Amino acid sequence: MRRTHDERLRVMPWWLVLVGLLLAALLGWLVLDWLLDEADQATRADTRAALRIDAIRTGLTVVAGTGGGLALLLAARRQWISERAQRHQEAVAGQDQAHRERVQAHAEAVAEAGQRHQERQAEAAEHDAAERRLTELYTRAVELLGNDKAAVRLGGLHALERLGQDNPAQRPTIVAVLCAYLRMPPPDDDARETEVRRTAQRVLTRHLRADDESWWPGVRLDLSGARLDGFDAGGCTLVDADLTGAVCAGTTSFAGATVRGRLALGAVFEAAVFDDLAGDAEILLDGARFTGPASFDRADVGGGLSCRRASFARVSFRGATFHRPASFDGTRFGGSTSFREAVFHSGLSMEHAEFAGYVGFRQARFADMALFRWTEFTGETWFERARFEGAANFGRARFGGRVSFEDATLSRRPLVDQARAVAAVPHVWPAGTTVERLDDEWLVLLDR
Known part of the structure; x- marks a missing residue:
């Protein structure tokens, strides 16, 4: 078993020292006796005397050497005891120092933990106070927004705006409140309420422009279902906006807007401007109704466009670019319609669509399939210098006015099965198109 430094030292008994001295004396006596016997064997008296003297000297030397050895052993033991005591003292001092350090570290850890606890309590108290203050401000602003007086409601709008500007975490809630306010039905013929709602619209759009310091990303x-008046989102960055079922009076503008995610616009528009709109959003105009002019000139639609069963009074898509499939199935175009220089990089579908007035696809480019089956063209229809790089299908279409494909480029002969055109005006058909007279009023186009 290994001994430790703090093991108690054993005291040397007195008899052990006495035994050592007796052994030394006994050893000296034995040596002296042996040497004297050897000296007595000498024949001459003088020689014998000299040898006895040498024997006595040698015996005393042995006794003295043995005693010196014992003294040296005792001195070595004292040195060992002294070194052991010093090591013990050093070990005890080290243990004391380590203990003091542990106590100090523990005291510092306890103090630091207490400090952190106090800081957390202070932060929690500060956070609770801030939250209470925000809640009070928010509640007060909402109460102002629900006041009967228009001026007070305007103050509530600006209070909410200021609250959102200073507290980014509250912005989604504030925007939701403003949108809910606009979704509420307004009183009839109240000019003051109209101004309040226009202000709410401006508060929303003011923080949707990414190039402005007050942008709320x-x-x-x-x-959806809101009543909007002159809604102006021009230059805004819109992410997942929903106007489904909304009624938009005046001119609604998305000119130069950047759209992401999903843009649902199945609303009623008095007039609309989408010029230079860009982005990869999926744009849904299904069921939308435009009672006045609409313009999509130079729009760059990166996502899909769905405009099924929509209604346009007068619309222009001049220079617009469609990167994904575009569908106008069942859509009615009531007045002049222009797709001049439009580019359809993916498929275009206008099946069962109705064009009540002029429609122009001059210099339009169809990079993929273009479907015009069962489409009714009541007025003049122009495909001059248009480029059809994919299949084109006009099966069962009806042309009630003049049709011109002059200088149009087609990669393959279009399908025109049973399409009809009025016989009273001249037409310019693609090369190779078979046209026969059906009766006095109509011509029929055949795939042969």
């Missing part, structure tokens, strides 16, 4: 508009 990530804001989503839910204006």
Whole structure:
């Protein structure tokens, strides 16, 4: 078993020292006796005397050497004891120092933990106070927004705006409140309420422009079923905006807007401007109704466009670019319609669509399939210098006015099965198109 430094030292008994001295004396006596016997064997008296003297000297030397050895052993033991005591003292001092350090570290850890606890309590108290203050401000602003007086409601709008500007975490809630306010039905013929609602619209759009310091990123508009008046989102960045079922009076503008995610616009528009709109959003105009002019000139639609069963009074898509499939199935175009220089990089479908007035596809480019089956063209229809790089299908279409494909480029002969055109005006058909007279009023186009 290994001994430790703090093991108690054993005291040397007195008899052990006495035994050592007796052994030394006995050893000296034995040596002296042996040497004297050897000296007595000498024949001459003088020689014998000299040898006895040498024997006595040698015996005393042995006794003295043995005693010196014992003294040296005792001195070595004292040195060992002294060194052991010093090591013990050093070990005890080290243990004391380590203990003091542990106590100090523990005291510091306890103090630091107490400090952190106090800081957390202070932060929690500060956070609770801030949250209470925000809640009070928010509640007060909402109460102002629900006041009967228009001026007070305007103050509530600006209070909410200020609250959102100073507290980014509250912006989604504030935007949701403003959108809910616009979704509420307004009183009839109240000019003051109209001004309040226009202000709410401006508060929303003011923070949707990414190039402005007051931009609120990530804001989503839910204006489904809202009543809007002159809604201007021009230059805004819109993410997942929903205007489904909204009624938009005046001119609604998305000119120069950047759209992401999903843009649902199945609303009623008095007039609309989408010029230079860009982005990869999926744009849904299904069921939308435009009672006045609409313009999509130079729009760059990166996502899909669905405009099924929509209604346009007068619309222009001049220079627009569609990167994904575009569908106008069942859509009615009531007045002049222009797709001049439009580019369809993916498929275009206008099946069962109705064009009540002039429609122009001059210099339009169809990079993929273009479907015009069962489409009714009541007025003049122009495909001059248009480029059809994929299949084109006009099966069962009806042309009630003049049709011109002059200088149009087609990669293959279009399908025109049973399409009809009025016989009273001249037409310019693609090369190789078979045209026969059906009766006095109509011509029929055949795939042969």
